[in-house]
Amino acid sequence: MCGVAGILDLRGHRVAEDELDRMVAAIRHRGPDDRGVWAGDNVGLTNARLAILDLSSAGHQPMASDDGQIVLVYNGELYNFRELAAELEGRGCRFHSRSDTEVVLRAYEVWGAACVERFNGMFAFAIWDRRDRSLFAARDRFGIKPFYYGVCDERLLFGSEIKSLIAAGLRPRVCNPALNEYFTFQNIFSDLTLFDGVKLLRPGHTLLVREGAITTHQYWDLEFDPDESVSREDWHEEVRETFRASVTRNLVSDVPIGGYLSGGMDSASIVAVASGKIPRLMTFTGGFDLSSVTGLELVFDERADAEAVAAEFRTEHYEMVMHAGDMSWVMPELIWHLEDLRLGMAYQNHYIARLASKFVKVCLAGAGGDELFAGYPWRYALIEGATSPAQFDAAYYDYWSRLVQDDEKPAFFAKGVWDEIKDHRTFDVYRSVVALAVNNKPIDRALYFEAKTFLHGLLVVEDRLSMAHGLEDRVPFLDNEMADVARRIPSRFKHADDEGKKILREAMQGLLPEGITAKRKQGFSPPDGSWYRGPTMDYIRETLLDPRSLERGYFEPTYVVRVLEDHLHGKVNHRLLIWSLLCFEWWNRLFIDGEPSPRHRDWHSAPAPHVAG
DSSP, rough: EEEEEEEEETTOOOOOOOHHHHHHHTTGGOOEEEEEEEEEETEEEEEEEEOOOOOOOOOOEEEETTTTEEEEEEEEEEEEEEHHHHHHTTOOOSOOSSSSHHHHHHHHHHHHGGGGGGGGGGEEEEEEEETTTTTEEEOOOSOOOOOOEEEEEEEEEESSSSHHHTTOOOOBBBOOOHHHHHHHSOOSSSSSSTTOOOOETTTTEEEEEEEEEEEEEEOOOOOOOTTTOOHHHHHHHHHHHHHHHHHTTOOSSSOOOEEESSHHHHHHHHHHHHHTTTTEEEEEEEEEEOTTTOGGGGGOOOOHHHHHHHHHHHHHEEEEEOOOOHHHHHHHHHHHHHOOOSSSSSSSHHHHHHHHHHOOSSEEEOHHHHHHTOOOHHHHHHHHTTTTTHHHHHHHHHHOOOSOOOOGGGHHHHHHHHHHHSSSSSHHHHHHGGGGGTTTTHHHHHHHHHHHHHHHHHHHHHHHHHHHTEEEEGGGGGSSSHHHHHHHHHHHSSTTTTTHHHHHHHHHTTTOOOOHHHHOOOOOOOHHHHHHTTTTHHHHHHTTTHHHHHHSSOOOOHHHHHHHHHHHTTTOOOOHHHHHHHHHHHHHIIIOOOOOOOOOHHTTOOOOOOOEE
């Protein structure tokens, strides 16, 4: 696992190594173990290495072919790298390391761009091919690893994080169409980012630059193809055995591995398998102080269930308790790392990743289980009976407009911003995604949409918050073979009787305690609806009602004031919108105003939430 960055000068000029040094310094948190630069022709490549496989210098990057004609920078892990290495050796390739990085390099030498179709893992990489002076880049199927790019001053800048592009001369400006998407969906469904001119390569896509032309190509898509010939019982067996194999593949490592443990079935299933392979597996859980919490949020602390699973599988278990004030302290550090804002509250994930990084370099996470096996039954209830695409879209677009509805936008956005973005219709952005699954049944259409949007957002956030601490998160549910099984299971086996992940729950019986397989879905979310009305409201007011915040010219100040007042008095639960307003304000302070980033020196001197082992 690493961070990558680079420059391709489209005018043919050479790239200075000191520029590459600045790019890699901006992402040194992603790879504290080693870093390297390569400059030649009109290209520069750089890498910050987090050593996971083959810890020796043989895994150093950038890595070149024996004849020096192909140069690679790579971020990720291939879980089938040993099988690919054996196949490549059979075709005459000679290896100088035990790293999966070299497998990527040799695979490109032999199969060219088609190599990505053989990879099972998570990855984002760039290859400079001196034979035809082309740059080839790729991103894994689900987008577990990020790859950003943009043209600035006739140079293509790219990297694992946008901070590298800024270090190479990109001038941060707000992309208003992306701002419209973000404050509609609390996500960005297109390939735009909040940084004007910067795009995120779509999952399952490659990028090619040749003779100044930049093109992208989709090499994989999630295609649901239900197999009605398989019985429920046979699906149980196939799901269980494929899952065991997936988790086992994800354990390949030359460094310590642990696992996140919520109170839910997905993380518990991973721990159940992994603990059978790794004695005294280390597990990590976050909980919340509920002393000032009321209503539905009283069930947000899942530590008791996590402790029960830890006891069942005899893990070495560590917990962290978060309090209302922990959000305000971490916001500058959090937003500096996130930079590409997506989804809801994430500071709790930042704290847990920090905890895990003190003990392990790799952590297994449960992302993807809900999106592939239908874990959100309340969403499917909205569209299950849809008889036409239009009926489906009306319900699902309304649901996923999580922050500001279309009819509220003229009052929310400042007039100048609204005049610019009103023709960037977010419904059209939504349709551009869901239309690709229009021939699927409603549940499968919803699963496709969520894998392309919500899951992708989760993965972007998870990458940032783990790599902020030099920690590699792995997601066994998104293994190629696991996803292939999930896409073939009929939706009626996944969602039935208002119960989500039904086939997965049945498959995991006998592997997990009964109370875990029967438990309803509970996300890892802090009780901010209550905290925002109580101990955190002073901080929210201080930040969002600061004159420099209100005078930025993006939003109507009266609307922002009304949002806070309505939430404070319990009229509307605006916790998601308040979170996004806070994030965007800190994003402006750090990347537009140029406030000094807090970096790790301030973070590590901060008082930590309570940790119990």
